[in-house]
Amino acid sequence: MKTLFSAIILSSLFLSVVACKEPTIDEGILPLVSAATVDADGGAWRTIVLKSATDINVPQPAATTSDTYQRELTGIKNGLLSINPEQNTAVTYWADGGVRRWNQIARQLVAKYNLLPNYLTPTSGTLSSTDPANPMASPTFAARVYALLSVAQYDALVVAWRAKYQYNRPSLETQGVISRVPVLNVPSYPSEDAAIAEASYQLLAYVFPNETAWLKTKAAEHKQSRLWAGACVPSDVKAGEDLAATVAATVIDRAKNDRFSAAHDPNNTWQTGLAKSTYDVRWTSLENPVLAPMLPLGGRVRTWYDSTAVLQAKPSLPPATTSAEFQKALGEVRDMANTRTREQWRIASYWDDGIATYGLSGHWNFLAEGLIRDARQNELRSARTYALLNRAMQDGATASWSAIYTYFVPRPSQMDASIKTATTIPNYPTYVSDHATIASAASTVLAYIFPDQATQLNAQGIEAGISRLYSGVNYRFDIEAGANWGNRIGQLAVDGAKTDGAK
Amino acid sequence: MKTSLTFLIVAALLTPFAAKAQMPHDAIYMGKKQLCVAGMYGYSSWNQYWENSFKRENFNIGTLTTQSVMVMPAYGISKRVNVILSLPYVWTSASAGNLMGQRGVQDISAWLKVKALVVGGFSLHGIVGASIPIGSYVPDFMPMSIGMQCRTATARLLANYKHTPTGLYVTAHGSYGWRSNIKIDRDAYQADDRVYNVNQVRMPNVYDAAVRLGVLRKGWQTEVFAERSACLDGDNIRRNDMPFPTNNMQSTLVGWYGKFQPRHIGVNARVGYVVDGMNVGQSTSYTVGVLYQINFNK
Known part of the structure; x- marks a missing residue:
């Protein structure tokens, strides 16, 4: 009997040891690709x-017939x-x-x-x-x-x-x-x-x-x-x-000289801006202890595209908190928080790009990386894609920041403390959603560069925006206003891309 | 199995016998064809945690509370081979801040416990266990997550000495736990001081060790214990960062366990307190349970 038990225990232990192969993370090694074009122009x-490009003089190299070159x-x-x-x-x-x-x-x-x-x-x-x-x-x-x-x-x-x-x-x-x-x-x-x-x-x-x-x-x-x-x-x-x-x-x-170094507002001028806001309820930090809002002067950073064109699309004040329209929007967030499905939670997590991540703009760079690779873009063309994408996204961030610190609209959880979120609440006002602005600027630019993926990219842009409603940190009107604005900014980038010489 | 179970539960109601509820970390066995079903409720909370080795509060969480109800049947295949199952339903909440608590069925686990060697009052036991996630909970919404979505396999060696005349016993065990990789709902994450551009997360493996000293008499049991559990590797929570599944979580816990089961119905209770740790909350936990024993021999 004893031997039987010993056999059982030994075989069990053996089996578990076999299963104990240490798992590792496989990020995959993709094959090296040759670029599709050389872009001689x-x-x-x-x-x-x-x-x-003529601003910078690159000196003439030694001839390939020279001794110096041949030694190299x-x-x-x-x-x-x-x-x-x-x-x-x-x-x-x-x-x-x-x-x-x-x-x-x-x-x-x-x-x-x-x-x-x-x-x-x-x-x-x-x-x-x-x-x-x-x-x-x-x-x-x-x-x-x-x-x-x-x-x-x-x-x-x-x-x-x-x-x-x-x-x-x-x-x-x-x-x-x-x-x-x-x-x-x-x-x-x-x-x-x-x-x-x-x-x-x-x-x-x-x-x-x-x-x-x-x-x-x-x-x-x-x-x-x-x-x-x-x-x-x-x-x-x-x-x-x-x-x-x-x-x-x-x-x-x-x-x-892009004014970013003052974006953290060393003189706390944001409090003056807060007092000037004409919205009927004003934002307060939901952090405990209360923290100053993130980069209050981030909306004054120099834009890449024409600042008038970027900023004139600023949406107007959202409906007052006393309006039926606002109450409906708040109710939607509350219902979402109470009935959030696993799929909605997945989308909220996927697009959260919060603390300790590369950020939402980094997420779009990650997505662009796959597109660039699949399109076999050479280094110059890859850099162009990223430069178009990232200028539009930074302008999207700057634009949304300018609205955020003009209106100081409170987050849903400030209006109703019972609203619990699937991601942490960013420590700045809610309107417009910077997520929606950045994402729609990004998807507009990428859809232009990669027209075959346009449908998917536009869907991703919309999903990234709506994810903030799923997580409970933004109203739908934040997202819609941000997405419209982001599209406009993305379009400015596309207009520039059409005439930058790249075919 | 399930159909005959109902019938047998009814039959067993009439049958008193020596009761012996048991756990995957003790030297107590159900007799052949005896089933003990424990229904347990657990309450655990902390308001301080170790961020790496730095102990701190977080007023945006306040007190984090984890509660669970669990059904845990143990069955004697023979008096030296037992099977134990457990399936918890877990829910979490934070007293401050706005993070949504999570709730749901967590992971089902199964243990096979074998009394391999008995010499006088000494006994040596081999225990293997495995668990798989049942619910589709979010694994990386820490600290609100109810679990980590990984499959585990555990091998445990347990030694026990019992002084039969008095019922005094001392138990020691050590285990090694293997954990599978998990998938999260993201394209990339930060861990080990780098960014992994993949949705798969490597979970560090774990070990634990414990000593228990107690008295086990017919109908009741009382013991004090100390448990140490830790990951074999993993990273630390960075300053002001959120916890993440890759963290090297370590804790030392002391506690008391008691059981009173004069007949086929009994109760048990457990109190635990984390005295030291890393990347975990300093939790105080309470568990109470109802035990019900059924003899399938009748």
Whole structure:
């Protein structure tokens, strides 16, 4: 009898051990793709912060017949034979696409900084203090990070493309180098990867100064990986780096003057704005202890598109809280909170993009990443897509912020404390929904760039907006007003895209 | 099984016998063809938690309360092999803030308990358990979530010494728990100081260890215990962040358990208090239960 029991126990334990294989996370390794086009006319595309690509002079490279160049080429050829596994990992990692990789890095940093810093907690003194070295990656901050990054990447790449076809230094492939990964068949000078790496590093280090050392390592690896890959020679890298440093300085200069640094409202002027609001009930913070609202002057940040066009679409005051229309809207939120289905909860979670995430604008960058990859866009075109998307989203954030701090409309849970939410309530007024504004601006832009996916993208844009009703943090009128405004802003971006030179 | 159960429950009502409700972490066994069904209610609350190792309050949560009702049948396949099942319904609420409490059926678990070795008052037991989520609750809406949506498998070794004349006993156990990956309703999440661009989350595996000292007599039982449970790895809640399923949750709990079951009907109660932890709430918990024993031999 005893042996039988021992057998049972042993076999049971054995089976459980077999089942105990440690699970891991498989993010999937997608195959490297070759770009669909080379866009030889890319140097003539309209730049964003630079007046034109001709603003920056890229020096003439040494001829391929020169000794200097030939030594570089031999170095690359010999290097290809002595790559170690770590170098090979770096080669593959960056070959997936420099623009996409740096976008992922930006999203990671936004998620890292998307927390209430200690200096903003009520126990540590003034609420509207700031620490530029340790910023809070709030929705408006995040949208700005992605916009600055992709604008710098795009302008640097337009300059690089112009120089490529101006000097026409042949690609290494045409000189008998068999690269380790697919390389875009464009002239190799200056290196587009070095331009992306330097521009991205500079911009991200500007917005996340505490990450400078880490970013610098990433940028160095990115540039180096292209030499290990056999994609270019050191003088290509140097030229890409130099031009991008100049472009980055120009973009950072714009960032320094875009009024974002005062968006946290150091003088607490928002209280004056609150007193001036003509809405019949005014917003108060639902945080305990009460926190100053997030970036009260975020609506004054310089826009990418014509500010008059962006801001003139500002919706008017929503119905007063005493109106039947408002009560109906509030009742809808209350009913939603009380009868929320699992599917509605899923949608609320999916689009929450709250604390500790890359934010809603980051979410759209994530979605764009898949579209860009599927469309096999080259680096220049990827940067253009992101720059169009992210400028529209930042303007959407700025626009909604301007309405939020004009009207100071209270959140549903302020009007009815029994309304419980499926996501945390953002600490700023409710009208208009920044979620709806950002999402519809994003879906409008992406639907233009990827017309085959337009139906799905528009549905996603609508879902992202309505998710805030599902979570119980916005009224339907917040979402509708935001979505309309976002569409208008997205349309401004589309109009610009139609004439920027890219076909 | 279910159809005969109703009949047998009725039959068993008439039959008094020595009662022995049991758990997956004790050395008590149901006799052959005996079934004990426990219906339990649990109440647990905390108003402070450890954010990493930093103990704090959160006035946007206030006191977080988790309540549950659970049905837990234990059946004796033989007097040395028992099967235990449990299925809880759980609901949560926060006393402050606006986060919606969750409620629903959580995970069903099954345990197989085997008395492998008996030498005098000493006994050694092997216990394996598994659980699977039943409800479709949201796993990453912490701390309001009622569970984590993962499948688990647990292997436990338990040693017991009982001094038969007095009923004094001491029990010690250690277990290793495997947890499956989970899926969340998002495209990406932050964990381990990076962003995972996937909706699948790796759950750290867990271990636990406990010692219990008590008296078990015919009809009643009383014991004090200390339990330590922790993840084998995982990340910590960052400053001012929300908890997440990947967190390395650790806790040390002390408590008391008692049971009074003079005949086939009995009651039990348990009190527990978390004295130390990481990435968990400092909860105080109470459980009361009603036990009902049925003898299928009759």
